[in-house]
Amino acid sequence: MPKILVIDDERSIRNTLKDILEYEKFEVDLAEDGIEGIELAKNNKYDVILCDIKMPRMDGIEVLEAIMNDNPDNTVVMISGHGTVETAVEAIKKGAYDFISKPPDINRMLITLRNAMDKSQLVNETKVLKRKVSKTYDMIGDSQAINNIKEMIRKVAPTDARIFITGPNGTGKELVARWLHELSNRSKGPFIEVNCAAIPSELIESELFGHEKGSFTSAIKQKKGNFELASGGTLFLDEIGDMSLAAQAKVLRALQENKITRVGGEKEISVDVRVVAATNKDIQKEIQKGSFREDLYHRLSVILIHVPSLNERIDDIPLLANHFLDQIVQENSMAPKEFTDDAHKALQKITWTGNIRELRNVVERLAILCDKTITGKDVESFAQPLSGVKSVEK
Numbered sequence: 001m002p003k004i005l006v007i008d009d010e011r012s013i014r015n016t017l018k019d020i021l022e023y024e025k026f027e028v029d030l031a032e033d034g035i036e037g038i039e040l041a042k043n044n045k046y047d048v049i050l051c052d053i054k055m056p057r058m059d060g061i062e063v064l065e066a067i068m069n070d071n072p073d074n075t076v077v078m079i080s081g082h083g084t085v086e087t088a089v090e091a092i093k094k095g096a097y098d099f100i101s102k103p104p105d106i107n108r109m110l111i112t113l114r115n116a117m118d119k120s121q122l123v124n125e126t127k128v129l130k131r132k133v134s135k136t137y138d139m140i141g142d143s144q145a146i147n148n149i150k151e152m153i154r155k156v157a158p159t160d161a162r163i164f165i166t167g168p169n170g171t172g173k174e175l176v177a178r179w180l181h182e183l184s185n186r187s188k189g190p191f192i193e194v195n196c197a198a199i200p201s202e203l204i205e206s207e208l209f210g211h212e213k214g215s216f217t218s219a220i221k222q223k224k225g226n227f228e229l230a231s232g233g234t235l236f237l238d239e240i241g242d243m244s245l246a247a248q249a250k251v252l253r254a255l256q257e258n259k260i261t262r263v264g265g266e267k268e269i270s271v272d273v274r275v276v277a278a279t280n281k282d283i284q285k286e287i288q289k290g291s292f293r294e295d296l297y298h299r300l301s302v303i304l305i306h307v308p309s310l311n312e313r314i315d316d317i318p319l320l321a322n323h324f325l326d327q328i329v330q331e332n333s334m335a336p337k338e339f340t341d342d343a344h345k346a347l348q349k350i351t352w353t354g355n356i357r358e359l360r361n362v363v364e365r366l367a368i369l370c371d372k373t374i375t376g377k378d379v380e381s382f383a384q385p386l387s388g389v390k391s392v393e394k
Contacts, residue, residue: 001027002027004026004047004048004049005029005044005048006050007031008050008079009052009055010052029044034051034058041071041074045332046075047075047117047120048075048097049077050077051077052079053079061094065095075116078099079102079104100112124333140319140323141316143313145313146313152305153180156180157179162299162303163304163305164297164301165177165276165307166279166280166283166305166306166307167278167308170358171356173307174238176305176307177193177276177278178191180234181234192234194207194237194238197242198239205247208251209225209227209250209261209263210224210225211263212264223262225260227273228271230271231273236277236278237275238277238278239278239279240277240279241281245291248292248293252295252296258270259271283297310356310359318347321344322339324363324364325337332367334367337370337372339374340374342375343375347379350362362384
């Protein structure tokens, strides 16, 4: 349901607008002066804000300036019984979407509100698309472990050396791989990610190397594999410890010869790919068990990068929490929010079994459920509602 804020010092106007707008299926909040209106606008997300100009304590133009300074994406429609062309022009210059004279023509006001909401939706959609198009990858943290990884990436990214990334689930191994790609000489080429654990063993070879038409029952047309698609760029083999031995043998050959053969085909195809692999398993134990080829490991592990668990880098938690909160607030067009110091300390006391992925989920939960300021008590209440907060021994 669209949400409207009405800021007007006249009770009769406020209540009349509330009745009309609620009849039209809007959710309505009321503020009797500019100061109350600014506070409501800070702590809530409104599709449109209706603001009177002549009010006690604070003039409507000042309210408009304060609201737009706090969030330039707010959509504000000014209303006034003392309107002049000069006032309307000033309001538009300061960021108002439109200007309506009192008493408002109901039909015109509703049309203005609908148009304003369309504009607000377009702005939000444009921001989302821009974020998708210009998405960059960075590693948040200033702990020694993360600084060591950043330094390692800076050294090896410009080379074509193969990288083997280890670390528990949710620690950001994909982020390391993407950063390696973006800082490499192949950054203009494709970055192709393959989750080896998510692809059935009978399909992994087709996924990696492609297939010829008719090579198996469902092969109704020729398909390029990920090695071909990543040519000139980076191929990220995530969870490679789950790959079948048959597929491992073919990957080893591709790395040795820089050539692949599609399933059902005979022609060798040259590929120019930098391979980055990752696993959450103890790969040495997998080699001893015979489930991972030692020769493939040595081919892949020119450079080894271990990503620590979040519990091993708790000093980074405040930075990560602030980063995720800003990101989530922006993505969901929420009013700005912040953590208190005791909230950061409460987050640092949690045992993060799901690592950074779990932290982001918790921050999103807190952003949705909490007010503008997120406190330590909020963290204790909402971070782990089923099990409570567990302490990490320092």
